[in-house]
Amino acid sequence: MADVTVGIVVFPGSNCDHDTEYAVASFPGAKPVMLWHNDHDLKGCDAVILPGGFSYGDYLRCGSIARFSPLMREVIDFAGKGRPVLGICNGFQVLVECGLLEGALIRNAGRKFVSRQTTISVANNTTIFTDRYEKGEVLRVPVAHGEGNYIASPETIESLESNGQVAFRYTDAGGNATEEANFNGSMNNIAGIVNRQGNVLGLMPHPERASEALLGSEDGRRLFESLFAHLGGA
């Protein structure tokens, strides 16, 4: 079994970088390496993760400065070659800012930062990030963000839906995409999407915070497992 090297980007202001490193390191065969925003070197990694946090302080629009960092040019090239890129929370915001994913993430409908456990369901289990889940399976994965309200033009939403690019939705415990479950106001209860090629995933919930029973949920583990298995590891 080959080792999988997972690059984790460290922007100034990233604050889930070490959490992600800790979660990745818990998988046998997966090796995290930290990638500095100011470098041009992806250190030969097999996949890139953009972690949560407040890159460059996010005093402007979230992720809007990070997209210009030297390393992001490499990440965009990497994604363009069909290599896997995963953006979690702030990482998702960076991915939509740099155009690797469609749409935008605006302020939560309630205008407040929301930190809590949520339930999301797997809308597409045929991607490289989700194929270890059942379709429609309900997962417990926490969120913590102020700007996670996903919006896009009606045409984009339509094409995301028809191409199966919606990976996760906010649902109730029974898997129903209710308004109550959609705490941040996202269109179509969207919690995570992939690009058309399926090699870039962005999601607002934090799978690295749901990777240990001790912390209340292990439901995020199979996201990493799916990816690492696809890369020939674990």
Next chain:
Amino acid sequence: MNTEPEVNLKLAQEHGLNEEEYAKICDVLGRTPSFTELGIYSVMWSEHCSYKNSIAVLKTLPRDGASLLTQAGEENAGLVDIGDNLAVAFKIESHNHPSAVEPYQGAATGVGGIHRDIFTMGARPVASLDSLRFGSPRDPRVRYLVDGVVRGIGDYGNSFGVPTVAGEIYFEECYTGNPLVNAMSVGLVEHHKTVSATALGKGNPVLIVGSSTGRDGIHGATFASEELSEASEDKRPSVQVGDPFAEKLLLEATLEAIATGAVSGLQDMGAAGLTSSTSEMSARGIEKTGSGGIEIDLDLTPAREKGMTAYELMLSESQERMLIVAEKGREQEIIDVYKKWDVNAVVIGQVTDDNMLRVRQHGEVVAEIPAMSLVLGGGAPVYIREAVEKKPDTPAADLVTDSSLDFKALSLQLLSRPNIASKAWVYQQYDSMVQTNTVTPAGQTDAAVIRIKGTKKGLAMKTDCNSRYVYLNPKAGGAIAVAECARNIACTGAKPLAVTNCLNFGNPYKPEVYFQFKTAVEGMGDACRMFDTPVTGGNVSFYNETSLGGERTAIYPTPTIGMIGLLDDIGNLVESTFREAGDAIVLLGDPELALDGSEYLVMQYGTPGADSPAVDLKHEKNLQELLVTLAAKKLVNSAHDVSDGGLAVTLAEKSIMNHDRMLGFEVDLECANSDSAARQKLLFSEAQGRVVISVDPGKAGAVIEEADRLNVPVRVIGKVLPVGASIAVNGKPVAEFSIDELLHAYNHALESALHLEEL
């Protein structure tokens, strides 16, 4: 050049110094101080920096313990050994006055400041807690303050990347114009990586790192040392502005710089900025080795604006700055690390051996002061104020004894009180999980618990103070604040270890306020000695007073306690809420029941009563030991103490606080006299030293045996049900609820009381 004002007694008085203090300064210097020197003395001798009216009393607190690695006041925060080569640095501090005039920035910089105190010791902050007090939620300005403070804490902590894991929020009229914002930070450090806030080694370079110095926050420390008034609004410029991103960079760069081994000493710049950091680091060096001192050149200090005077540069409280003493010749290593993180690091001076703090600007010496004369424990004044007891004239309640009381309605009403209802609206705005150590969500354990990566251990932490009790009886109230904190920690299975405190009081020049202060500290000291939980540091905030109905009133005396505890095996963690239907419900502790000081009395009779609840410290100690033992032996399925609202509220909380596992209960309480007065006490008394646990019926015998061994009264009072909740007295039903009714009362009452939709 600006012409500086002439220094004389009048100017000194405008700086908050009295005649005697000014004379002492002239005497120490042997001349009239320069304007800059006057500014330096005025902040260093302010209450905030010098503790001049409190230090004599604080020294009566127990400050020794086997696991303490530093003593109170020695460093920026307390340091406690927890084994595995790890130590916990922790401290609580107030940011009351800034939050009163600018709630968002005031609270944000309070959080930023306390985290800097922790990472300046080399520790990485791993958790924060916030203890908040506001006026009545019906007051529109209070709503504005609540919203701003909560957003300020959230935005700073969320961005900085430290989980906010616990806290408290209370509403009492006395805090209307003077809210309390007390922030606590907890950090972890390996023993060999700690750094001291000491300037040692003649010729070692002194660096300023972090943000540039601007004109913000000048005289913040002095502002914090006087009463708020109408004119306080004009002091908004005394409130600093926070930048969590800058602090995050400062944190990462600082920990990386420490790892190079080139850092000899380090202190953050909080109150009184460059002044306090240079003088306190100098003084520690002099105390340790007999000689020391620092000289700096302000022309080298990065400034935000041109033309800043020496006075302004020395007194600025611009945030996110630190002072570093480097090992000579290795300063470039430090500068390189900060540069990598895009943070300023500039050599501005050096360590000397003439015991002076010397400041130059434009080639001239603008201040030259014996460093020891500035600091607490050196030349700063120490006062013992007059203390006179003034008992509150609140009446005892005449309890109704007829049978007309609807205990169900009263219980639900109590659950909806802002002081008791769910605080989800607050804590859901705080990232509680970043760093992936937070083991249970808010409200599901009596104290927050984080696991310590790489070990089996867990760290429990809590803040607590029921200021109504302290108001009614300062000594008992002070002891109860410590006892409740320790009880909460023990409920999780953790052993209480050490204490930090934030003592919020009124004007110490008022004898009745000074009496409250002195007496509350006595009570705290008694409890800390009994529990073997030494006080490692903290802060004092006096002058918390505002006008209510045209009359100047002090706040309720509020000695907020922050405590940490250690859980040897995180697998033994005990949650607050019921776990299994069929479990026996057991009440530990059997004190005499009274309603004095209770939330119920305030709600139903409009008076807090004539006294606080009584406290039996020996019993509390036994109770803590029992809880820790039961957890270690895995004999208990949940533990939650009886506090605000009494037993009815405790049972309801055990039923509904874990939304994924809500369970009902039936409880039958025995009582010799079951008239209405007795029932009110049974359900709503806040008598101390009680914990409700739930136990597998097969283990109840073993639990009772352990309790008997430790002399803790124990009684089975009911059992856990899948659904439905009922309380009976002597077999006769008193109140029955559905879980939904409890949830409905508890869940959104705080938002409703605050009318938050209108914000």
